[in-house]
Amino acid sequence: MRIQKDQVVQAALSLLDEAGIEGVTMRKLAQKLNIQAPSLYWHFASKTALLDGMADALITPVARAVKSRARWENVVTAVASELRGALLSRRDGARVFAGTYIVTENVLRVSEAMMGALRKAGAGERTAAWGCFSILHYVIGFTMEEQALDPRSNPEPVDLSKRRAHFSTFSPAAYPNVYAVLDDIFEEDLDARFLFGLNALLAGLKASL
Amino acid sequence: MRIQKDQVVQAALSLLDEAGIEGVTMRKLAQKLNIQAPSLYWHFASKTALLDGMADALITPVARAVKSRARWENVVTAVASELRGALLSRRDGARVFAGTYIVTENVLRVSEAMMGALRKAGAGERTAAWGCFSILHYVIGFTMEEQALDPRSNPEPVDLSKRRAHFSTFSPAAYPNVYAVLDDIFEEDLDARFLFGLNALLAGLKASL
DNA sequence: GTTGACACCCTAACACCGTTAGGTAAAACT
DNA sequence: AGTTTTACCTAACGGTGTTAGGGTGTCAAC
Structure with a gap:
């Protein structure tokens, strides 16, 4: 070999x-x-198979050492953050992962960790299954967008001032609410933004236990 | 012309x-x-520009007739559902949309409708902005996965029994929680699954007002 | 010690892709 | 009537994933 x-x-x-x-x-x-x-x-067998292999390798480190002793919210947050980190670890990583649909041991391990935490929290079968997927969808959606704006992925980094300038070509009167929250739209602390949505999702799930 | x-x-x-x-x-x-x-x-100018145009056309119908009189939760739910519907209306629609990063009047109109509803609910600037994006990320992530499994998009439709059979190649002992909720993982009522996650997100946001 | 199987790599080529260069006919404007 | 602009054309370039079919080294079996 x-x-x-x-x-x-x-x-x-x-x-x-x-x-x-x-x-x-x-x-x-x-x-x-x-x-x-x-x-x-x-x-x-094909380039698709290669991309599948890449996607699988990408998430191999996720939930490797998940300590199920911790509080269930912390477990879910840790796994979600690890997944985001794994996708961010390579350029276009989120796009690679989202472009494939694989069911491997690695994928199952991540799901197992998350569903285990949810069930431990007292979630019924349906809440655990659908809740887990909701979280995963959020993580993938968030990370894809995050990485699309990542200067490393883009040939010519989109700088902030240019994006704001582009916004100004639209009428503020037509989109008052967008303009009102403009500063927060361009907030660059992506860790905080990620956790904000994740916590909201988590709080919502907790309420439906 | x-x-x-x-x-x-x-x-x-x-x-x-x-x-x-x-x-x-x-x-x-x-x-x-x-x-x-x-x-x-x-x-x-390029194929990318064409794909951008396609993505923009795809979401043109979304939030066209948003009645801001309704309760804010209903407005958000309606816009999110319309977005999902728009992406599902064309084969690989979610992939097309996720593959581009466009800021157009159509995109702003959708954001405006959602942020308007959140602000009306009493959300601060940051909650409105980040909450809106959280919802959009969830919708896109969910719809991408939904459409990846859509028989219409796949040359050879992945039937349910085959996917379940594939699951059986993995050890149930290693993934007890996954196996425990297997029925709900394969649940086919995607409208219900979509609303489940959306409602959780919404409930979480409501709590942080 | 030869034979055969298998793992791993090669060259050549196919059909297709996005894109550019440069030209042309018709319509619109002055 | 003359000029510019619009909307198309042909020809071609360098690149893509993929297939067919052939080689060469390693290693086990006879």
Whole structure:
């Protein structure tokens, strides 16, 4: 065995960081591994399968060491934050993950940790299942948008003043409420914004126990 | 004017329904309009610009007739549901929307409606702004996943029994909580699931007013 | 010690992609 | 009538995922 599947995935993730999701091509990846592009098809049936492998590798660290002793809210928050962190750890990571639909041991482990916490909190089957998915959807949606605005992902970083200037091309009279909260729309503390929504979701779920 | 920008977008959306997001190519779109592919560049500077136009057209109907007289929770729920409906109205609609980052009148109108409702409920600037985005992220995350499993989007519809069978390849002992709530994971009433998460989020926001 | 299987990689090529350069006919404006 | 603008054209470039079919080294079995 000269090259293993896992090495290909690692090289692909490294390429992802360098070139972004659009720059991950079979030829460039092959070049990184000092082989020819068609040889990659020995390891992966298709590029989609490769992206699935990348997505799976991306979330491998999540919920690895989940301490179920903690209070259930803290467990859920920790897992959600770890997932966000994992997606953010690579350029376009959220896009890669959202673009695939995989059911692997890693995905199950994350779900298990979250559903376990919810059930421990006294949630019924339905509340645990749907609540878990609601949280995951929020995390993915948030992180995708967060990363789309990340300067690292964008060829030319969108600076804040330009975005505000673009907003000014619209009539303030037509969108009074948007203008009223403009400062908070452009707030850059994304950790705080993430936790705000997550806590709201969590509080809502807690109320329906 | 033989062909207007709007006609191109409409044809592109029609092509999207027929061929999916991967099937939307400049050549196929040109064929649909009885012109040659490079001519499309007269109307759009790039394919990305075209996709932006498609995303914008997709959400045009949302929050068109929002009755701000209603109770604020109902306004938020209505706008969120309309957004989900708009994304679901076209094959891969959520993927198209999530793949772009646009700030247009249509986007502002949706935000305005939602933030207006939140502020009317007594939310501070920050709660209104961040709460609005939390809801939008949830809607997009949910709808993306919903549509990824939609038989219409998938070449070969993933049937339920196969997905359950795939789950059985994993050890129930390792994932007891997942197995305990399996019936609810596979519940097919997606309207109910959507509203479940939305209501939780809404309840959480209400508590922090 | 030869044979065969298998793992891993190769070259060549196909059909398709987004995009650019440069030209052309018709319509609109002055 | 002359000029500009609009809306299209052909030809072509460099890139994409993927397939077909062939090679070469390693390692076990006879």
